[in-house]
Amino acid sequence: MTGVLADLGEFGLIRAITARFPPHDGLLIGPGDDAALLAAPDGRVVATTDLLLEGRHFRRDYSSGYDVGRKAAAQNLSDVVAMGARPTGLLVGLAAPGDLPVSWALRLADGLRDECAEIGAFVAGGDVSSADRVLLAITALGDLRGATAVRRSGARPGDQVAVAGRLGWAQAGLELLDSGADGPAELLDAHRRPQPPYAAGLALAAAGATAMCDVSDGLLADVGHLASASGVRVELRAAAFEVAEPLRTAAAALDADPMRWVLTGGDDNAFVACLPPDVTLPPGAHLVGEVTEGSGVLVDGAPFAGAQGWDHYRQP
Amino acid sequence: MTGVLADLGEFGLIRAITARFPPHDGLLIGPGDDAALLAAPDGRVVATTDLLLEGRHFRRDYSSGYDVGRKAAAQNLSDVVAMGARPTGLLVGLAAPGDLPVSWALRLADGLRDECAEIGAFVAGGDVSSADRVLLAITALGDLRGATAVRRSGARPGDQVAVAGRLGWAQAGLELLDSGADGPAELLDAHRRPQPPYAAGLALAAAGATAMCDVSDGLLADVGHLASASGVRVELRAAAFEVAEPLRTAAAALDADPMRWVLTGGDDNAFVACLPPDVTLPPGAHLVGEVTEGSGVLVDGAPFAGAQGWDHYRQP
Numbered sequence: 001m002t003g004v005l006a007d008l009g010e011f012g013l014i015r016a017i018t019a020r021f022p023p024h025d026g027l028l029i030g031p032g033d034d035a036a037l038l039a040a041p042d043g044r045v046v047a048t049t050d051l052l053l054e055g056r057h058f059r060r061d062y063s064s065g066y067d068v069g070r071k072a073a074a075q076n077l078s079d080v081v082a083m084g085a086r087p088t089g090l091l092v093g094l095a096a097p098g099d100l101p102v103s104w105a106l107r108l109a110d111g112l113r114d115e116c117a118e119i120g121a122f123v124a125g126g127d128v129s130s131a132d133r134v135l136l137a138i139t140a141l142g143d144l145r146g147a148t149a150v151r152r153s154g155a156r157p158g159d160q161v162a163v164a165g166r167l168g169w170a171q172a173g174l175e176l177l178d179s180g181a182d183g184p185a186e187l188l189d190a191h192r193r194p195q196p197p198y199a200a201g202l203a204l205a206a207a208g209a210t211a212m213c214d215v216s217d218g219l220l221a222d223v224g225h226l227a228s229a230s231g232v233r234v235e236l237r238a239a240a241f242e243v244a245e246p247l248r249t250a251a252a253a254l255d256a257d258p259m260r261w262v263l264t265g266g267d268d269n270a271f272v273a274c275l276p277p278d279v280t281l282p283p284g285a286h287l288v289g290e291v292t293e294g295s296g297v298l299v300d301g302a303p304f305a306g307a308q309g310w311d312h313y314r315q316p
Numbered sequence: 317m318t319g320v321l322a323d324l325g326e327f328g329l330i331r332a333i334t335a336r337f338p339p340h341d342g343l344l345i346g347p348g349d350d351a352a353l354l355a356a357p358d359g360r361v362v363a364t365t366d367l368l369l370e371g372r373h374f375r376r377d378y379s380s381g382y383d384v385g386r387k388a389a390a391q392n393l394s395d396v397v398a399m400g401a402r403p404t405g406l407l408v409g410l411a412a413p414g415d416l417p418v419s420w421a422l423r424l425a426d427g428l429r430d431e432c433a434e435i436g437a438f439v440a441g442g443d444v445s446s447a448d449r450v451l452l453a454i455t456a457l458g459d460l461r462g463a464t465a466v467r468r469s470g471a472r473p474g475d476q477v478a479v480a481g482r483l484g485w486a487q488a489g490l491e492l493l494d495s496g497a498d499g500p501a502e503l504l505d506a507h508r509r510p511q512p513p514y515a516a517g518l519a520l521a522a523a524g525a526t527a528m529c530d531v532s533d534g535l536l537a538d539v540g541h542l543a544s545a546s547g548v549r550v551e552l553r554a555a556a557f558e559v560a561e562p563l564r565t566a567a568a569a570l571d572a573d574p575m576r577w578v579l580t581g582g583d584d585n586a587f588v589a590c591l592p593p594d595v596t597l598p599p600g601a602h603l604v605g606e607v608t609e610g611s612g613v614l615v616d617g618a619p620f621a622g623a624q625g626w627d628h629y630r631q632p
Contacts, residue, residue: 028360029465032545034529035364035458037465040356044344048351049407051445076403082350091365093409129367137409137453139365149345149353207572213350229348240630297374 001106005130006098013105013128017094020109024122032175035126038089038141046142046149048079054133062177065104067192068136069111071267075216076140077119080267082214083206085142087198089124093137098130108136111193121200125244147205155211155230155274159291162270163299164200164284166190167241168258171265172250179254184246191200193203196269200284204273207282211271217278218264220304223272224298233294235301237262240288263304317422321446324416329421329444336425340438352441354405354457361457362465363396369448373549378493383508384452385427391532392456392515393435394512394585398530400466400521401458403514405440406432409453414446424452424512435514445467463521471527471546471590475607480516480587480600482506483535483557484574486582497571499601500562512585516600520589523598528589534580536620539588539613546590549610552579556604565601578618 005013029037052058052072063071073090080087092112096105109123116122121140156248173191176183197212211230213224219226219236227234243258251258274291281287297304321329334347345353368374368388379387388408396403408428412421425439432438437456491506492499512530520528527546531538535552543550559574565573590607597603612619 029399031468032397032471033467035401037359037460038363040359043355043357043359045352045354045356045361045457046453047354047405047407047440047457049409049441049453050443051409051411051451051453053411053445053447054443056447079350079419083345083353085351089363091455093365093367095367095369095451124363125365127366129369129372131369131372131451135367135411135447135451136368137365139455140351141361141363141457144353146603149349151345154350169461203414206378207442248521257433293424 001102003102004098005096005100005102005105005248008102010128016102016106017109020106020125021123022114022165022282027122027124030064031125036047036089036091038124039095040143042146043169044144046080046083046085046144047139048076049137049139050076052136055277056134060134063109063192066111069108070115070193071273072138073099073112073115074194074196074269076096077115077121077198078139078214079141080140081198081201082144082212084212085117085144087140089122089141090309091124091139092126093106094126095129096132096134100134117162138270150205150209150212152211152213152226152229155226155232155242155291157232157293158277159210159274160277160279160287161236161289162204162273162275162281162293163288164204165197166195166268167215167270168247168261168265168268168291170194170267172261175256176250177256181253182263184249186246187250190268192271194267197284198296200282201271202286203282204271207279209273209275212271215272216266217270218298226272227295227297233292233296233298235288235292235298236289237313238300317418319418320415321412321418321421324418326444332422333425336422337429343438343440347441351557352405354409354440354458358460358462360460362396362399362401362460363455364392365453365455366392368452379508381423381606382427384511385424386419386431388452388454389428389431390510390512390585392454393431393437393514394517394530395516396456396458396572396588397512397517398528399458400463400528401460403435403437403456403458405438405457407433407455408442409439410445410505411445411451413448416450421489433573441592466521466525466528467486468527468529468542468545471542471548471607473548473607473609474593475590476593476595476603477550477552477605477607478520478589478591478597478601479604480520481513482511482584483586484563484577484581484584485512486552486583488563488577491570491572497558497569500565502562503566506584510583513587516598519598520587520591520601523591523595525591527590528587531584531586531588532582534582535588536579536613543611543613549608549612549614551614552605554605554616579615
């Protein structure tokens with residue numbers, strides 16, 4: 001479809017977007033009414049919301065509409081999985097300028113749809129408005145299927161600390177894009193489209209995780225929140241983190257420390273979980289440290305020197 | 317609390333905001349984890365989302381933070397009620413500039429909380445980010461308590477058409493503010509804080525409404541959507557609409573047609589419902605027309621001459 005949003009109008013845009021979304025058994029009433037109706041068989045519903053703003057969370061010269069859709073869905077679906085729940089539906093608020101190409105908005109919808117399909121979820125409804133820059137407000141719902149929610153506050157001294165998913169890739173990719181580099185491609189793609197290990201996250205919950213969160217602000221920052229909520233210390237071993245080949249290549253090109261990316265880079269939507277010491281870790285998760293008495297997060301026995309994560313109002 | 321958001325930081329702001337929200341039996345896990353957990357006893361969950369952007373949906377020189385919080389909550393809670401469901405929790409995405417006074421954000425939180433309390437709902441969680449202008453993305457959830465959802469598509473020829481709530485007040489208030497007028501105060505307040513008749517909306521559903529929606533784009537526009545979804549015509553009688561005193565006063569002051577406000581003004585979050593002919597209307601609802609065979613919306617037998625409602629990409 002050619003043209004810009006202003007040609008199509010609000011209701012034309014809604015029709016064109018919703019036509020991209022297939023029906024789903026869990027979606028009892030879909031777009032077009034005052035509200036959607038979703039199955040919530042557990043009798044409880046997990047719910048989380050995130051904002052993504054152009055210029056702040058993504059740039060249209062770095063990421064396609066499809067990329068932004070994948071990323072926006074991924075970061076919300078991973079929050080649901082971090083509670084040990086199956087994602088069900090997404091609600092999508094989209095504001096965009098009237099001169100945005102219709103094709104960009106439709107590819108955004110495709111990205112939302114395809115990321116949802118990775119974990120059996122669906123787009124349930126939304127709202128559109130106009131704004132000077134693109135912004136997305138995503139809400140994801142999920143169902144616990146009778147399980148106990150995995151909170152951040154359940155870690156106990158003696159627990160293992162495990163990680164599933166990539167760490168530092170998205171941040172390295174962003175710094176490469178900022179530098180004008182055109183590779184390594186895996187890292188640029190990791191910034192554009194995180195790949196949360198949904199199955200491993202659900203497996204960590206099923207294995208008996210005492211605490212879990214997704215890594216969106218950076219591992220040390222998110223583990224710090226978990227340690228604080230649980231009233232424990234988390235001790236990580238730097239040698240336990242694999243520094244994958246593209247990170248080493250990028251670090252050499254940018255004269256950067258790849259461990260800074262691994263420990264403080266956000267937006268990969270990995271999962272970090274604490275589990276009792278006798279639990280065998282599920283596939284996709286690996287041991288990176290342990291929970292002890294105390295507070296805070298140590299790396300090889302000492303606080304990590306460097307930025308800990310991201311605060312939206314206090315940037316370095 | 318004095319100062320601006322940049323002084324407080326992202327996590328300080330979250331702490332200060334969440335401290336304004338009381339606990340609630342329906343909120344099983346509240347702010348502070350990857351996601352919230354809410355009771356959904358029906359086994360289905362109603363969900364709706366809306367964006368409110370500064371400069372588009374509200375102006376900080378017209379409305380206080382408290383007003384914006386009330387309005388943002390009201391327009392989402394009324395969407396839940398329009399499905400015949402009890403609102404449960406709100407999720408709130410807030411983006412704001414670093415120089416926003418902390419007091420503005422905290423009063424916003426108070427407004428969200430107080431509007432929720434009108435109908436037994438609560439704030440369940442959210443997200444904050446920074447942006448050049450204030451924007452709110454609200455998601456409201458609700459529970460049907462075993463009832464059938466009231467859709468837009470169930471109206472049948474012979475049904476009565478009833479309205480509950482104010483019509484045109486918010487639009488008249490906005491036009492008064494745009495003109496620099498300082499009254500009538502009820503209309504200025506109606507723009508700042510709609511008063512959806514939640515109880516009457518739920519009573520219309522309980523009375524057997526075949527179709528219902530909230531009036532957010534304007535009565536003719538919203539009834540047009542309902543007529544289209546139901547495959548029927550809606551015939552309204554102009555004389556059935558009371559033109560309340562403040563509307564007459566404002567119309568005289570602005571040399572405006574008050575029926576234009578009543579029939580096309582949005583943002584009052586009234587409810588319009590269709591009900592079988594033998595149903596006695598509940599308190600707060602009054603008869604304004606009937607459903608017939610055909611399509612479209614007629615007023616006194618003819619299409620209404622004038623703007624029908626609001627399209628975000630096509631403004632007059």
